[in-house]
Amino acid sequence: MNTLTVSVVTPDGQVLENDYQMLSCKAEGGELGILPGHIPLVAPLTINAVRLKREDNGEDLVAVNGGFLEVRPDKVTILAQSAEVANDIDVERAERAKERAAQLLESNNPEVDVERAKLALSRAMNRLNVAQR
Template sequence: MKTLTVSIVTPDGPVYESDVEMVSAKAQSGELGILPGHIPMVAPLQIGAVRLKKGGNTELVAVSGGFLEVRPDKVTILAQAAEKASDIDVERAKAAKERAERRLQAKQDDIDFKRAELALKRAMNRINVYEGRI
């Protein structure tokens, strides 16, 4: 079976590098499925899970936005933050979710609601990836 090389990189360094059969990710324009030989493109990513299919298994990586660059034999994801499911500290993610929910419920004038909403989305994404729910 044909494969393509996937690299997921953050400002802190590489998170994932492997050959896979298919990549699925949430772009701003919708869900993308990428197979070997895909046309070249660049797309901004939403907060979500990147699914990497290889040998009948699916690996998940939580990404917090960024960009996806596709070439016929390589996919590069430049993410603001990314974690493999096995590397996620789920207790920390649950604590972040609770903090964001408290901020959103507080209804105070000094709360930045957009920032709290994004924090909640990132925490929920990390929890869902850790638990294998996407």
Template sequence: MKTLTVSVVTPDGPVMEDSFDMVSCKAEYGELGILPGHIPLVAPLTISAVRLKRGNDVERIAVSGGFLEVRPDKVTILAQSAEKPSEIDVDRAQESKTRAESRLQTKQDNIDFQRAELALKRAMNRLDITR
């Protein structure tokens, strides 16, 4: 059976490289499912989980935006940050979520709501893939 080589890279270096049967991720314009032989594609990613399927097993990686490059036999994810569930500090992610929620509930003019919303999305994404 054909597989895809998947590389996940951040500014800090490579996060993983392995072979998988399918890649599912959320681009800015919708959900993408990539199988071997897919047409070449470049798409911006949102803050979401990337699902990597091999047989009946599914691995997930939390990404905070970036880009997806697809070639017929290789998928490269260039992410601002990427974490495997085992690398996530759940307590710290929960604290980030609580802090972002309290900022969004504040009615002060000096609060950057867009930044707080992004922080909340990142924290929720990190918590979701650890479950």
């Protein structure tokens, strides 16, 4: 069966590279499903999970916190600000980040950067959702 090589890269280095049957992710323009032979494409990604269908019909999940997706017919590269494979996520750390962000948003402190706190909460929730699947 046809596969495509998926590579997830962050400023800290490569997070994942493997062959998959399909990739599903959420770009700023909506949900994307990528199969081998897909037309070339570049799209900005949102904070969300990337689902990767393996040849054994299993699924790998990667928590991606923004970045870009580059699609070529036989390879997909995700350049992300940060990304974690589900098994590598420190759930306790993500819970603490979620609590901190929620407390900042609830504080009503005028010195709190609300947008930054909302992004931190979204990243923490994404990591927790991926880790729990």
